[in-house]
Amino acid sequence: MHSSKRLIGLAAVAAAAVFAVSACQSGGTEGPPTSSAGFAGCDANPDTCNSGPTQTGTGEITYALEQEFTSWNTTTDEGNAFAGSQALAGVVPAPSYFSPSGTLTWNLDLLVEAPKLTSETPQTWVYKIRPEAVWSDGTPITADDFIFNWKGNSGKPEHCDGCVPASTSGYELMDKVEGSDNGKTVTVTLASGKVYSEWQGLFTLYPAHLAKAAGNDWTTPKGMAAAQKWFDTTVPTWSGGPWKIDKFEKGVSIIQVKNDKWYGKEGPNLSKLIFRFITDQSQEIPALRNNEIQAAGPQPNPDLVTQAGQIPGVQYRIGHGYQHEHFDVNTKNKFLADKELRTAIFSAIDIKEIIEKTYGTFDKKAVQLGSHNFYPGGKYYKDLIGPTGQGAGDVEKAKQILTAAGYTGIGTQLKNKAGETVGPFRLRHTKGNQLRAATMELVQGYLKELGIDSRIEVTETLGATLAERDFDIIIFAWVGSPFVVGGAEQILKSDGGGNYGGNSNPEADALITQAANTLDLDKQADLLNQADALIVKDAYVLEITAKPTFLMVYDKYLNIRDNPTNSGPNYNNHTWGLKAA
Secondary structure (H helix, E strand, C coil): CCCCCCCCEEECCCCCECECCCCCCCCCCCCCCCECHHHHHHCCCCCCCCCCCECCCCCEEEEEECCCCCCCCCCECCCCEHHHHHHCCCCCCCCEEECCCCCEEECCCCECCCCCEEEECCEEEEEEECCCCECCCCCECCHHHHHHHHHHHCCCCCCCCCCCECCCCCHHHEEEEEEECCCCEEEEEECCCCCCCCHHHCCCCCCHHHHHHCCCCCCCHHHHHHHHHHHHHCCCCCCCCCEEEEEEECCCEEEEEECCCCCCCCCCCCCEEEEEECCCHHHHHHHHHCCCCCEECCCCCHHHHHHHCCCCCEEEEEECCCEEEEEEECCCCCCCCCHHHHHHHHHHCEHHHHHHHCHHHCCCCCCECCCCCCCCCCCCCCCCCHHHCCCECCHHHHHHHHHHCCCECCCCCCECCCCCECCCEEEEEECCCHHHHHHHHHHHHHHHHCCCCEEEEEECCHHHHHHCCCCCEEEEEEECCCCCHHHHHHHCCCCCCCCCCCCCCHHHHHHHHHHHCCCCHHHHHHHHHHHHHHHHHHCCEEEEEECCEEEEEECCEECCCCCCCCCCHHHHCCCCEEECC
């Protein structure tokens, strides 16, 4: 489900998630990714490959999105979808983003200079907004927009009565956000004794003045909730970036044109940017072949990879970075509230078989992921899941766990200690996703071996499905970044905006909070791994693999490249352009 929030997003392909969000992690899989000739330079130069002189202000591109999204507010739990963050990348401004190499990059179209810490006690930093930075109605972008974002995401009732942020990480530590210099200087001060190592990744800006103009007094707790809801449900007619939405047709497309008040140094180089919703993967290659779309960043499968390489003029790339595919279990389900049952299910699921029949068919680097926070090859990665036997496909062990826990009918029709038939469970995945459909068919078989019936259901709106906890077991991906603390707070803490299964572990919460309150990265990683070991025992999330990314685009376009972080390929879509003649 992918936003992306600057933290993690749900992958609707696996998206934004931003829903296509992913737990932020560091490190990555080894070995060069597979690329066609046009993207060959991306191995050595991920931030500058496929670049060159472009035409200015002419031409258009249609980029396919595999998921629709149900909220226009990427800072909320429902709006934290990767598809939504990609569609709004050129509309909703932020002080920073991640480049394809995983490097945090300051947005110097918005800011005068890179912010720096001005005090360590209390931790304080300052943003200086460019004088020319304005919203599309000509209203200056100011400290009010930062304050609005803080109050909507702090999780504090004195700021908002009814907000459901994707994550409060970092924002809940702030004591004050103040404006000076006619609102063009923003000073952020954390509460006494608090520190936040990932301060550079905070803030996603929505126009506070428009919330107020719509009748929402966001300076009051209820008014802030109403303002956030207004941004949730209202198609933006405004912009703070290079693009502006010209037309939205639900289920069809979003058409964007140049924001006439764009204040940046470059672009947009194209005259029109169109996002087209194609929720059935089988329709993407025909659309690309017929030139109905010119680019897409779908979740890869063998057919997509093979067929993309057969279309004249199309270049593609399989990459690796900060996305991971996993199962979430709804712990609020009457039966799945039992940790022993969840542990048995996770023990019966065979991750190796799943990978061999899905990602492994085209990505030989795909292996079982053993951490919720870090990736293999990274300095702090530890395989915490493998040693527990979760994902081992050990049906006999699973049956032993159930027997010891007092279950009967094991292997035929499972019943709990109260004599109730367990299930049937609803297994959900995103519509049109071949690998997820195949995975859930395998899971259905594993459950059947334990005596549990299940039915497979698809969702076209991953964000809403997760936010409403409308599943028993669901497969999706998080799209993250090298920042790890924000991801852990968002996904693993009991009150995290991305804890869609409702798991609660106060001991792990305390460790994650300690990790967030230290600038020592070694200590931070140790605390996160301690917390993760506890979460693994809860059998709430079962990782599958570090999910590969995929980008396919016609070679007449330059400056479009894979970005395997939560900033995604659209991080620089105002610089995309047709090759200069």
